[in-house]
Amino acid sequence: MELQKVESEIRKVILDAERVMRDPADLVSYSYDASFGSYMPDIAVQALTTDEVVNIMKIANHYKVPVYPRGQSTSLSGGPLPVQGGIVLDCSQWISKLEVFPEDMLVVVSPGVTAKQINDAALKHGLIYPPDPSSMNIATIGGNLAENSGGPKGLKYGVTKDYVVGLEVVTPEGNVMRTGGKTIKNVTGYDVTNLIVGSEGTLAVITEATLRLYPKPQATVTLMALFDNLIDSGHSISNILSAGIIPAKLEIMDQASIQAVEEYQPTGLPIDVEAMILIELDGHPVAIEQEIEVVRKVCTKYNARKVEIANTEEQALALWKARKLVSPAIVRNKPTKISEDATVPRSKIPEMFTRLKEIRQKYDVELVIFGHAGDGNLHPNIIADANDLEEMKRVEKAVTEIFEAAIELGGTLSGEHGIGTLKAPFLEMELGEVGVDMMKRIKQAWDPNNILNPGKIFAEKGQKFSLTNG
Amino acid sequence: MVKQELAYKETLSCVQCGYCLPACPTYITFKKEKHSPRGRINLVKMAAEGKISYEDMEQGIELCLGCRACETACPSNVPYGTILESAVASLVTYNEERMKKRQKLIKYMLFEHIIPNKKILKIGEVGLSLYQKTGVQKVVRKSNILNVFPEKMKAFENILPEVERHKRQSFYESKQIKKFNVGFFTGCVMDTMFKKINTLSIKLLQMAHCDVSVVPKQGCCGALHNHSGEHDLTIQLAKHNIEIFEKYQFDYIVNSIGGCGAMLIEYDVLLKNDSKWAERAKAFAEKVVDISVLLNQVELPFEKSFSQLVTYQPSCHMTNVQKCVTPPVELIQKIPGISYVPLLEKDMCCGSAGIYNFINYEASMAILDKKMLHVKNTLHQEKAWIITSNPGCHLQMKLGIEREKMNDKVEVYHLVEVLADACDIHI
Incomplete structure (x- = not known):
């Protein structure tokens, strides 16, 4: 690779010297994300315009240098990792556009804007942008789109892809292309928008997005239910949903996470229950009243020890507080958190709980379940110590079996984090040989020189699942 | 081999989720990952593993404010303060020779002589007071002499407070029914530039059921030393204060200085590995409280209204x-x-x-x-x-x-x- 040349070419198209970095202190700062592994890039560039991206892609194609689009690097699957060296294309500072069109109920944004900023801008017009990944305060919309991020509200409102009306992208060969448009209905040609969304930065660099907004619900209310048996909570969850109620959020905390929270910052939860579910209903106040009663009945039928309704905003916040404390609470004894997002159909939630219990015992791992139970996206988290190689090997086996269980139950490897580097070895298990081959052909057609985010989604020859490499 | 002087183990507790990024003023301002808490923790980790040099690590560390907003934002309890202090202290040792002369001089004057020495601060105080009272300040401000100084000196010249000289007793009796026996921590910069605020603090505490003692010979809290990597000096100052204050039976050790209060309240962290001092430091730290906490517990006798x-x-x-x-x-x-x-x-x-x-x-x-x-x-x-x-x-x-x-x-x-x-x- 003719690095010197590549650098000087880039400097010709990006005149602000500060935005082209080759210093070790900068490069090492682009070597990681929130997943595992660390890889040094050769150059890091902060892009601020579509033209800059076009020029960089052209240079990269000429010199055959890989390019890795990056937002705030909060990915849990290795999306922005520069696994084969080359150029990291940092779009996190590209925040120039955030324009709400209230009459069209649309917003047009630059890739560096966060979901939180989009939602805040929408709220000024009585609208909301519903996708709410827990990193919505930090992660960029570019990253959200590339990974098709979800969040607790995915249950009712869907995930990022359900809000994308149109995109401006730069192709791997450096051409600008617009997909979709400004209308909700649009069937002209292939649905390239939805091909790009969730393609993990392997097909195009997203430079602008047109997203749809929703009217803000008139009211919200929070409920909590406690269960002596984890499986009962699973039955309650699937029965609430089949009773025709779609909560905005439906979250679960198992016994291990409740105990961890109570040890960390006591919130007054009983530590002898096996599960707590938290439900947020939103909509018209009258409708909510009725839904509360249905939820109460279902939970009681499945042996809930207690159902509590938050009457004030403060009470609701107090209930959600315990949920927020899970993450800091569970990492107090061991530092490494392996957060999985294997997802199963709603009807299989109780069965997945049973399988997770078995896996926890079989491999003697600290497996904690908390997360978005309502959409089958259970977030089993394993707490370990990355320095303990023997333990990490057991964790690898446990994670492998979690994936197998999810797929056997008709689910998927990843609900919202993406495949990236970590889960690539399992891709064929879910998609089959033909499925993987067709996807590879799409990649080949879009990116003939394999410039854009190589090493993601598709496993390298002989690549094995590992949590222990550097 | 991992470099022992850096808080390597602590860096491993960072899961690199990035939740600290929007809380960090230097990341927001300078827009580079190396100026973010997550970036800095990684730099310390990489330096400890020998994968980058101390010069590389310094690029991120030197512009950290040490405000620790990242700790409040962190969902994984990463002890950023400990990591930062280890990095700064290591850099101080490493840089002893190659430190910029001017910075070194400023630091030397501040830490070794001015701040720990109340006598010199007193002289400074008198000087500052005279400088203002005699009208020299006005002449200087008007004559543009300060244009020859670096911009920074000129900037600070304009905001120097008016210093009022007044005597202070060593004991103030509560003006309400006495509930607490408190020791007042004056701080050094505070007691020089804002002596008035300290005295008013004491008088307010008298209204809040407190007997207030101004312990003589109390020293600098050590915060500025600690943030600049002067670890040994910090420990000396901490031990001195613990020794002086523990002679009294105080319910609280009160201050009205956010920064000093933070240092005092972390004496237990500072001395946790010192078997002789750990307990004493803990007893001291547990008593430290900001004045607002005590004043907020009582009905203050307000006389005036401000529209x-x-x-x-x-x-x-x-x-x-x-x-x-x-x-x-x-x-x-x-x-x-x-x-x-x-x-x-x-x-x-x-x-x-x-x-x-x-x-x-x-x-x-x-x-x-x-x-x-x-x-x-x-x-x-x-x-x-x-x-x-x-x-x-x-x-x-x-x-x-x-x-x-x-x-x-x-x-x-x-x-x-x-x-x-x-x-x-x-x-």
């Missing part, structure tokens, strides 16, 4: 280390007549950060400019007071107002000054 728009710039160390967040705000809201408006992005550091604004003047001013943007968006050009709880923030906010030419509209006061005035308490 005034007021906002509050919290001290980062008070928020993120002392975890004292609501008492100052509640106190402000109790003052008759005041209309309180929360400062937008109030948890963003103002860029004062101890002596950061001396050492990293340009960076500090870039951070201050962001802060002032939020001040403007909060106050909408109305006349207002900005209330502070730490002398560093106090001066920096004054500097910001000066730079933005808002002098005719906005005034800066320490919380204690406003409370005392409202209670008609004077020196």
Whole structure:
């Protein structure tokens, strides 16, 4: 690779010297994300315009240098990792556009804007942008789109892809292309928008997005239910949903996470229950009243020890507080958190709980379940110590079996984090040989020189699942 | 082999989720990962593993304010303060020879001579007082002599407080039924530049059921030393203070300085590995409390009403280390007549950060400019007071107002000054 040349070419198209970095202190700062592994890039560039991206892609194609689009690097699957060296294309500072069109109920944004900023801008017009990944305060919309991020509200409102009306992208060969448009209905040609969304930065660099907004619900209310048996909570969850109620959020905390929270910052939860579910209903106040009663009945039928309704905003916040404390609470004894997002159909939630219990015992791992139970996206988290190689090997086996269980139950490897580097070895298990081959052909057609985010989604020859490499 | 002097084990507790990024003033201002908490933790980790040099690590560490807003934002309890201190201390040792001469001189004067030595501070105080009282200040300001000084000296010249010389007793009896026996910690910069605020603090405490002792021979808290990597000096100062204060049977050790209070409250962390001192440090730290906590527990005898728009710039160390967040705000809201408006992005550091604004003047001013943007968006050009709880923030906010030419509209006061005035308490 003719690095010197590549650098000087880039400097010709990006005149602000500060935005082209080759210093070790900068490069090492682009070597990681929130997943595992660390890889040094050769150059890091902060892009601020579509033209800059076009020029960089052209240079990269000429010199055959890989390019890795990056937002705030909060990915849990290795999306922005520069696994084969080359150029990291940092779009996190590209925040120039955030324009709400209230009459069209649309917003047009630059890739560096966060979901939180989009939602805040929408709220000024009585609208909301519903996708709410827990990193919505930090992660960029570019990253959200590339990974098709979800969040607790995915249950009712869907995930990022359900809000994308149109995109401006730069192709791997450096051409600008617009997909979709400004209308909700649009069937002209292939649905390239939805091909790009969730393609993990392997097909195009997203430079602008047109997203749809929703009217803000008139009211919200929070409920909590406690269960002596984890499986009962699973039955309650699937029965609430089949009773025709779609909560905005439906979250679960198992016994291990409740105990961890109570040890960390006591919130007054009983530590002898096996599960707590938290439900947020939103909509018209009258409708909510009725839904509360249905939820109460279902939970009681499945042996809930207690159902509590938050009457004030403060009470609701107090209930959600315990949920927020899970993450800091569970990492107090061991530092490494392996957060999985294997997802199963709603009807299989109780069965997945049973399988997770078995896996926890079989491999003697600290497996904690908390997360978005309502959409089958259970977030089993394993707490370990990355320095303990023997333990990490057991964790690898446990994670492998979690994936197998999810797929056997008709689910998927990843609900919202993406495949990236970590889960690539399992891709064929879910998609089959033909499925993987067709996807590879799409990649080949879009990116003939394999410039854009190589090493993601598709496993390298002989690549094995590992949590222990550097 | 991992470098032992760096807090390597602590760096491993960072899961690199990035939740700290939006809380970090230097990341927001300088827009580079290496100037973010996550980036810095990684730099320390990489340096400890020998994968990058100390010079590389320094690029990220040197511009850290140490405001520790990242600790409050962190969902994984990463002890950022410990990691930062280990990095700064290692760099001090490593850089002893290659440190820039001027910076070295400033640090040497400040740490070895001026700050720990009350006598010299006294001389400075008299000097400062004379400088202002004799009118030399006006001459200097008018004559533009200061143009020959570096920009930073000129900037600080404009915001120096008026120093009032007055005597202080060593004991003040409670004016209400006595409930607490408290030791008052005066601080060194505070007691030089803002002696009046300390004295007013004591008088307010008298109203809050406290017998107040001003322990003689109390020393510097060591915060500035600690942030600059002068670990041994910090420990010396801490031990001295513990020794002096534990001779008394205090219920609380009270201060009105966000930054010093944070240092005092972490003496237990500082000395946790010292078997002789750990217990004593813990006993000391448990008694440390900001004045706002005690004043907020009582009904202060307000005499005056201020028809005034007021906002509050919290001290980062008070928020993120002392975890004292609501008492100052509640106190402000109790003052008759005041209309309180929360400062937008109030948890963003103002860029004062101890002596950061001396050492990293340009960076500090870039951070201050962001802060002032939020001040403007909060106050909408109305006349207002900005209330502070730490002398560093106090001066920096004054500097910001000066730079933005808002002098005719906005005034800066320490919380204690406003409370005392409202209670008609004077020196």
